Amino acid sequence: MTRNTCVIAGGGPAGAVLALLLARSGVEVTLLEKHADFLRDFRGDTIHPSTLEVLDEIGLAEEFHRIPHHKAHAMAMETDEGSIRIADLSNLTGKYRYIAFVPQWDFLNLVTTAAARYPGFRLVMNAEVHDVIREGNAVRGVRYRDPDGEHELRATLTVAADGRHSDVREAAGLVPVEHGAPMDVVWFRLPREAADPEKTFLRLSAGHMMVVINRETYWQLAYLIPKGGFDALRSRGIEALREPVATLLPFLGERAGLLPDFDHVSVLSVALNRLRRWHRPGLLVIGDAAHAMSPVFGVGINLAVQDAVAAANLLAGPLADGAEIPESLLAAVQRRRTPPTVVTQFAQRVVQTMLIRPALAGGDRPVRLPRDLSRLPVIGALARRFIGLGVLPEHVKTPVRSHRV
Template sequence: MRCVIAGGGPAGAMLALLLARAGVEVTLLEKHGDFLRDFRGDTIHPSTLQVLDELGLAEEFLKIPHRKAYGLSMVTDAGDISLASLRGMPGKYDYIAWVPQWDFLKLITSAAGRYPGFRLLMNAEAYDLIREGRTVRGLRYRDESGEHEIRADLTVAADGRHSTLRERAGLVPEELGAPMDVVWFRLPRHPSDRDDAFLRISSGRMMVAINRKSYWQLAFLIPKGGFDELVRQGIEALREPVASLLPWLADRIGQIGSYDDVSVLTVVINRLHRWHRPGFLCIGDAAHAMSPVFGVGINLAVQDAVAAANLLAGSLRSGAPIPESTLHLLQKRRMLPTRVTQATQRVVQNLVIKKALRREFNPSRLPRDLTRIPLMNRMARRFIGLGIRPEHVRVPEA
């Protein structure tokens, strides 16, 4: 086996597709039986749309039911604030596509399945690495039939922010901190409700509302580590602020019957100082966990995958050794986007989210339309839409 990848999220699935497309024998392991997990990032930004276009998948992607967002907005007690507009940005795509992540992953893995070198193992949980001296030679995984191993020239950990393989490789991320956690839940959506996705902010309270057509996916922000206290206060401690922030949901708020109806995301921002060992590489959340601020996590993961395929596909296809110095080149290329994106997220967390949760942020001081400030809007749309150092598919189809 040339390459084995643990983790069927955006980073792992995209890397598997790109390698299989380039003629590399690759196995992708996903520990669940399907991709149907709710409350995952669903924003496909122009940088990822461009990658899909370069792979000839854009038309197929756009057939998936989706919503387009051409800008970002904030709803305050005093009214709406336009934060950024993506219209007019360079390239073919000037919008964010809201698509359930399971549909995106199904598209990517189905496309990979058209190539003979691709193999997808579901219900397969990677739990350890195979080593020969200092070099990683594959991984061990378990499924319903027992424990197995796969030997490979390159083992890739794309198994998320709590990566098991990263831990087995002795790589420990630096924790950068976050002032909030997120309580996710859903409520029915009525045709008369507003049509967009938006940030709702008020003194001491914040939430994000995502239009799923038939329901609202809602994210209520709480102070870091505050969920146990919220539960102690009873379910009304969640219902009341949600109904206060979004009064038009008050008639449905009783459908949050208990805290069994919600899911909690513990927000972390971290990154590895070293993404690799001989024969081993971390990408995506396994290398750098992102804050939900700007919703760019999927897109950073996809960019990691594209850069990795561009750099490594040739050697993997030919069977040439991949020195650790080559893996370091990938880390070096992707570290700048990681650092800049996380730094920007932390600025927003500290200047907006932390202060808002402490009742120290007054959004009424902001202009009603930030898109009318040309330089600010150009910077915002470039950062949100394309990110720092967007990657393009350079490896030809075999």
């Protein structure tokens, strides 16, 4: 059995960023990631201005921008009747006025490499957390297994950042409230050619929705289907997926035939939920483990990072000083992050109800919107701030108390 000041289960954006912020503040922290690497395709990877500002505040923005990426300065929706501009981020206040599309594994490698420069940080891969250690009503660490067997890691604070299917959350007896989603998402990719459009956009037609993401050398495509509808889609054969690509995106018509079979797609079962309570004595839950977000607006990573920053701002000092963490301080993290979570999920539910559900149902005109929402005086400003910065953007306030190795 070993001991740390803080153990974090889950090496996604929330866990990785929190581990970095704590390590640079002098906290001994172990990050446990159940996979052997971060190379899992079709994960959320839209880095919004709020997260770019966080990277800037901790000195990683320049390094981040050396990673190959695509910048989107606006969000648009293409319908059968023409284009609708939803938000123009070029008018956003602040240093960063675009969304950066970066594979999530590159983002996580950047963050964990930066964390490894501090002596208090330890990353353990292939470490599957399956239970928590309890002392009375308090959580005092985790039990995990890796290729060497079973292990126990005790800690002053345990953080569950292990995603929407969190094992730590389940072991602690915390159950999220489900708010529902009318869709699942089928992810796949097709080659991109030089003459193709540059922009990333949403393609909408009666009965069909597809997100089209420019990855420079290929297109990452997300085809929305009715909730639980993948088995029915698959039973119709791969042409049932090729056909809407060719119909919605004529420039990809011939390349749609390059999608060989359903073994080359990934299915996201969309969930929208959140915990009523994000904590137990000795335990804090953040990111998707605390609130699974719909892919609407693509803000999941950014909400997770904001959770991590808020948690570090409140907890890094007491943890570095070796103090016990009262549950009231963990409750303060939840109070800080609940309003932006609730507002964002409410907006996602509105879009799901008013746009996605009718569109997938196949109405004649699934959407009726002005051609340029970004120019509407109030709506345009609210949309670019909401998408770019979120409801309550966090800023790094933790001091650097540890020298790099």
